[in-house]
Amino acid sequence: MRSKARAASVSIRIRVALTLYPLLYRRDRSNLELVRIGTDYGGWWIPAGLLDASSLCYCAGVGTDISFDTGLIERYGCSVWGIDPTPRSIEWVAKLRPDSRFTMIPVGVGGASQIHRFYAPPNHDHVSHSLKNLRRTSDYFEARVLSLSDIMQLLGHDRIDLVKLDVEGAEHDALSRLLQDGIRPRVICVEFDQPEPYSWGLRTTKSLRKVGYQLIKVDGLNLTFTLLP
Numbered sequence: 149m150r151s152k153a154r155a156a157s158v159s160i161r162i163r164v165a166l167t168l169y170p171l172l173y174r175r176d177r178s179n180l181e182l183v184r185i186g187t188d189y190g191g192w193w194i195p196a197g198l199l200d201a202s203s204l205c206y207c208a209g210v211g212t213d214i215s216f217d218t219g220l221i222e223r224y225g226c227s228v229w230g231i232d233p234t235p236r237s238i239e240w241v242a243k244l245r246p247d248s249r250f251t252m253i254p255v256g257v258g259g260a261s262q263i264h265r266f267y268a269p270p271n272h273d274h275v276s277h278s279l280k281n282l283r284r285t286s287d288y289f290e291a292r293v294l295s296l297s298d299i300m301q302l303l304g305h306d307r308i309d310l311v312k313l314d315v316e317g318a319e320h321d322a323l324s325r326l327l328q329d330g331i332r333p334r335v336i337c338v339e340f341d342q343p344e345p346y347s348w349g350l351r352t353t354k355s356l357r358k359v360g361y362q363l364i365k366v367d368g369l370n371l372t373f374t375l376l377p
Contacts, residue, residue, distance in 0.1 A: 158283065161343045162369075169366055172346065173353060176362035180374070185223060186216035192312060192337045193365040193372050199335070201225035204305055206296065208257040208322070209314030209339075210237045211275045214246060216312065221249045226309075229253050231299065233266065233291035236275050253303075256293040257313065259321030264293045280317030282343055296322060297329040312337040314370075320348045327355055336361065336373040 181196040190213030199205070203226035207217045210232035217228045227249050230241065233256045241252045256264060256279060266277035268287040279293065300308065311326070311333045313319040319338050326333075336356065340349035349371075353363065356373050365372040 158343050165342050165346075166368055168346075169340075169369060169371075172350065173363060173366050173371055175364060175366065176357070177364045177374075177376075180364055182365060182372075183223075185219035187213060189213055190215045191219070192216050192370060193367055194310070194335050194337065195364065195372075195374050198374065199224045199226055199309060203227070203309040204307060205229070205310040205312070206231060206299065206308050207312040208232070209276070209312070209316070210234075210241060210252070211314075212237065212240045214241070214244070214250065217250055218246060220310070221247050225249075227251075229299075229303065231255060231257055233289075233293075234275060234277055235289065253299065254291075255299070256291050256318070257296060257299070257315055257322045258293040258318045259295060259325040261292075261294045261298050263290055265290055276314075276316050278316035278318075278341075280344070282317045282341060293318075295325045295329070297325065297331055300331070307331075308333045310335040310337070314339045314341075317341050317344045317348075320344075320352045323352050324355065327359055332359070332375055334375055337370065338373070339370050342369065 182193045183196045184191050184193050205228045208231040210230040217230055220228055229251050231253045233254055238254050264279045265288040266279050267281040267285050270283050361373040361375050364374050
C-alpha cells in the first residue's frame, strides 16, 4: 500500500510540474529555428543549425530509446556517445547494433568519479535507475560514475558540442561540475526530473545563465539551453 501511495504522489507531482515548468523556466529566446529529433518518448528540441559532422555529442541516460542519438547521426553525420551503466540498457544496445558512429559507454554521470548505488524504479518494467534514489526504493546495483570532464579525458576529447542529461536527479551535480571545469557545450539538453525539489532546477538554471547560456525550449520536463556566439 505504501508503494502505491508513493507512486500516486509522484504521478500527481509530475502532472503539477508539467503545468509549472513553463512558468518556472521562462525562455530567453524564441526566434531560433528549432528541430525536434527522436521519438515522442525519447526526442529533444535543439537549435537546427549549430551541429555538423564534426560535432561530438554525449547522451547520458540511454534506457531503451536512442532515437535522439541516432537521429543526430542521421541528420548531421556527427559522432554520439551513449552513456548509461544500467545492465538492461547495455544489453539492449548490444543487441540493437546501432550505427558505428554511436558508441556505448557503460558508466554513470555525476559530479565526481566514484562507485555509486543506482536504485531501481518502483515498476520493474521500467529501466531508469537513480543514484539519487528519487523514488525511495531499496533494490539497487553498483556502478562506476564519472564526471563529464573525466569522460572527455577517457575518450581523448577537448570539447563537447552537445550534452543530453536524462539521469534521474544526477543532472544537477553533473552540470555543476561541468561548469566548474570550464566546459561549455554549445547545446545542453536536460531533464529536471521529478520528484526532485524544484529548487535544484532553479539553481542549475541560474548557474547556466550566469555563464551565458540561454533557455530556448521547455518541453514537458525537458529543457534545452544553448550558448550562442
